[in-house]
Amino acid sequence: MPAYEWNPEAADLGALIIQEHHPHLEKLKIAYLFKHGAESKPGKVIRAGKRKTWAKASLIPEKYVELLEANYKFLIEFDVHVWSQLSKPQQRALVDHEFCHCGNDIDGCYMKHHDVEEFRDVINRHGFWKDDVKAFAQACASMPLFDQAEKQEKKPEKGSGEAETVTFSTPGHEPVTITGSELKNMARSLGKKGVAGKPKRQPRIGRQL
Secondary structure (H helix, E strand, O other): OOOEEEEEHHHHHHHHHHHHOHHHHHEEEEEEEEEEOOOOOOOOOOOOOOOOOOOOEHHHHHHHOOOOOOEEEEEEEHHHHHHHOOOOOHHHHHHHHHHOEEEEEEEEEEEEEOOOOHHHHHHHHHHOOOOOHHHHHHHHHOOOOHHHHHHOOOOOOEEEOOOOEEEOOOOOOOEEEEEEHHHHHHHHHHOOHHHOOOOOOOOOOOOOO
């Protein structure tokens, strides 16, 4: 069974990030925990389609909230082995990512899914065939890859031959992972040709899959 303890570093980062980017979470109690578990065997290659969970955000059910004196609304668990190997900018990005899963509106708190999901093989064969994937790629085209020196400083262990990757995910589908260089190359090509190699056209308003 995994053991848990408080993660004060994530709590400190979280307070700053909420002020800057997530004002809808300002008045909510969030529990930041380290999750201790068996570390992966050294040299073990991760199977295709599987990956280590760096962190996980979840909504605490109301029936449990009533049992907590501090009235926590969200729980974020961080893998202690992964966290210890991340640089400060990576830790900040990870906390920010988990906050993006935490929704709060007039109807109450809820969990939010990733913006996009697709398989790398499908993109290789058909290009940016979905509007959400295309919009994500266009956003990535103008952004540099995460600082290489920062990523080399400290990062989670990977299987042999595994490259830096970006994961796409949308509700109801399995996540897809694309290497950073592949995504950047495909995003650059987006300005030269349309989806799946067709001539570039202006998207129709309200057009969806």
